[in-house]
Amino acid sequence: MDVTEVVPGLHLLSLDFVNAYVWHGPDGVTLIDTGLSGTGPAIETALEQLGLHRSDLRRIVLTHFHDDHAGSAAELASRSGIPVLVGRGDAPFVRGEVPGPPPVVTPAEQALYAVATADVRPAPAVPVVEPLDDGHVLDVAGDAVVLAVPGHTPGSIALHLPRHGVVITGDTVAEHQGRAILGPFNTDRAGAWASLQRLASLDVDVACPGHGRPITGAAAALRRATDPFG
Ligand SMILES: [Zn+2]
Numbered sequence: 426m427d428v429t430e431v432v433p434g435l436h437l438l439s440l441d442f443v444n445a446y447v448w449h450g451p452d453g454v455t456l457i458d459t460g461l462s463g464t465g466p467a468i469e470t471a472l473e474q475l476g477l478h479r480s481d482l483r484r485i486v487l488t489h490f491h492d493d494h495a496g497s498a499a500e501l502a503s504r505s506g507i508p509v510l511v512g513r514g515d516a517p518f519v520r521g522e523v524p525g526p527p528p529v530v531t532p533a534e535q536a537l538y539a540v541a542t543a544d545v546r547p548a549p550a551v552p553v554v555e556p557l558d559d560g561h562v563l564d565v566a567g568d569a570v571v572l573a574v575p576g577h578t579p580g581s582i583a584l585h586l587p588r589h590g591v592v593i594t595g596d597t598v599a600e601h602q603g604r605a606i607l608g609p610f611n612t613d614r615a616g617a618w619a620s621l622q623r624l625a626s627l628d629v630d631v632a633c634p635g636h637g638r639p640i641t642g643a644a645a646a647l648r649r650a651t652d653p654f655g
Contacts, residue, residue, distance in 0.1 A: 428471050431631060431639050432589050434566060438471045440464050442541075443493045444635055446593055448566050449475060453483035455565045457584060457593055458635065462496035462546045465504075479505055486563070487511040488595025488635060489578040490518035490525045492548040499549040510563070512573060513556035514580025521550025525578065528610035533654045538610060557582055574624065576617025577608055583624055590630035592643065597621050598650065600637025605650040608635065614655060621650055
């Protein structure tokens with residue numbers, strides 16, 4: 426697994442086909458997304474590469490409930506006893522109270538969806554989560570602003586790190602060949618597109634998507650984003 430510095434204090438963990446991010450600063454260590462179920466040991470190895478230990482983790486933030494992002498949250502949180510934070514709209518799905526809504530798969534997405542979901546085990550439920558609302562400020566990276574970006578899932582969130590010129594987008598944005606695109610497999614495609622436009626209005630240098638590489642020149646790249654699967 427690759428561990429790549431995005432900006433000082435923020436690292437990308439490339440977990441197979443999905444990303445997680447680690448913030449490490451004076452306000453502690455925060456893990457954003459957790460990969461597939463069973464990825465916990467790989468994340469611990471990545472933390473060790475950064476000179477950190479699982480016990481240094483202060484919180485886990487999930488951008489949304491999907492199995493490839495929430496997969497190892499239960500495992501990591503139960504061992505560390507740390508809180509798991511998720512957008513309010515996705516909290517019931519992460520808690521396992523009700524199944525999350527499936528995406529509306531477009532004809533252009535069907536082949537990719539079959540591949541993307543072939544080996545994905547359901548994310549074990551996280552019985553207790555802290556729901557996040559739009560505008561909530563987290564003590565991460567010297568203030569991280571929670572942005573509700575519904576559409577990919579009902580409770581998708583992005584994290585804006587204004588002091589660092591970074592937005593962590595979850596799957597509202599994906600990177601393809603260096604460009605920003607609307608992430609595929611949305612519950613509400615029009616809503617996801619509107620949420621992407623909101624992210625495009627931010628003054629940011631780097632967008633950190635759920636899949637693909639970080640996107641530099643992010644504000645302009647997001648304004649030029651396309652929806653190739655629509
Ligand atoms: Zn997703």
